[in-house]
Amino acid sequence: MRKIILLSLSALLSACVADLSYRKLGDTWASNVGYTDFEIGNNKYKVSYTGGVDNTPSTVMKFAYQRAKELCKEKGFNDYVATNTESGDKQTSMHSVPSLVRVDFDTKSQTTYSFDVECKNK
Numbered sequence: 001m002r003k004i005i006l007l008s009l010s011a012l013l014s015a016c017v018a019d020l021s022y023r024k025l026g027d028t029w030a031s032n033v034g035y036t037d038f039e040i041g042n043n044k045y046k047v048s049y050t051g052g053v054d055n056t057p058s059t060v061m062k063f064a065y066q067r068a069k070e071l072c073k074e075k076g077f078n079d080y081v082a083t084n085t086e087s088g089d090k091q092t093s094m095h096s097v098p099s100l101v102r103v104d105f106d107t108k109s110q111t112t113y114s115f116d117v118e119c120k121n122k
Contacts, residue, residue: 021052022063032110035067040116045071048114057111064113072119083116 025034033052037045047068051060065082072080 021055021059022066025050035063037067037071037117043075043077043119045117045119046114047071047117048112050110050112053109055111057113060111061113064115068115068117071117075119077119077121079120079122081118081120083118 021033023034025031025036027034033050033055035047035049037047040046045068047064049060049064049067051057051063055063068080068082072078
């Protein structure tokens, strides 16, 4: 019986420790972590992701691109191009690390990635 209780408690604690960082901004009690997106033109969106203090910059970047991919799929597209409106640079590969992403660090050591996305079909 003791083993069952310990295993149950262990499973419960493991679930609490799981990475719950990928979410829409404001959807949970940790309302300062998550993604935002809004339309800025025809099939064009601004996507941002603010990570928790425990998220590495590469994880935050991954989450931002995950949201861009999901957003375009929700809109009926199968691909996207990430652009930086300030420099006009484009990154056409969804899997490479772009140099055009804006990175902000706030006083609580949270990282935010923000970029423009143009949804398209291949």
